[in-house]
Amino acid sequence: MTAGWTDDRVGALKKLWLEGQSASQIAKQLGGGVTRNAVIGKVHRLGLSGRAAPSQPARTATTFRTTRPRPAVTTAQTPQPSAPRRLEAVQPKPVQPAAPAPAPIPDLPGTATVMTLGAHMCKWPIGDPSSREFSFCGRRASEGVYCVEHARVAYQPQVRRGSKESGSDLARSLRRYI
Structure with a gap:
């Protein structure tokens, strides 16, 4: 059941x-069977677009901390400073050799599936x-959608015929029109 839009509503x-x-x-607030969608439809039909301020959903008062709370420290737990300490020379740690780089994936044709293409x-x-x-080549495409090798096969240069037609070709062409 739809609510009627009276002048008051x-x-x-x-x-x-x-x-x-x-x-x-x-x-x-309107009540009486008026739905959110009915309000939106009526707003559009009335051409109401401007608002005083964008609507904000009602939020509960919550506070967010950007830092973690510090544990409470009592003076009894805090050690009293002793005599000044000497700064000792820090020994540098030995540099570990870098792990070998992973072997590159071989550029083999037929390694790509529909999901990995x-x-x-x-x-x-x-x-x-x-x-x-069934698979796809999967190598790096350089010319359009194909690798260099497959582009050579896919894109064949156009073979041009000689500009002079032989006598038999000319006779055949003329017969079509006569």
């Missing part, structure tokens, strides 16, 4: 909307798409 809607109340808050990988299909072994 429309007036209250306009007032609450311009005060910055949310559609949910307005629906609760990236934007800059060669998309040359390898194998039968209906088999489990």
Whole structure:
């Protein structure tokens, strides 16, 4: 059952909307079966767009700390300073050799699947798409969507015929038009 929009309800809607109340808050205040969606629809039909301030959901008063609380320290636990300490020379720690870099992944064709195929990988299909072994080349794409090797196969240069046609070609062409 939908609520009727009386002049009083429309007036209250306009007032609450311009005060910055949310559609949910307005629906609760109007009551009588008015839903949040009904309020939003009516606001759009009335052309109400400007608000006094953006609506803010009611928040509970909570405080957030940016630092961790310090434990309470009593004076009985605090050690009293003794005689000044000597600063001893700090021995540098021996430098450990760096771990060997992981071996690069071999650039083998057929290592990419549909799930691992990236934007800059060669998309040359390898194998039968209906088999489990189907994959893509997967090497670094350099020319369009293919690697250099597959681009050579995919993009064949256009073979040009000689500009002079032989006599038989000319006769054949003429017969089409006669």
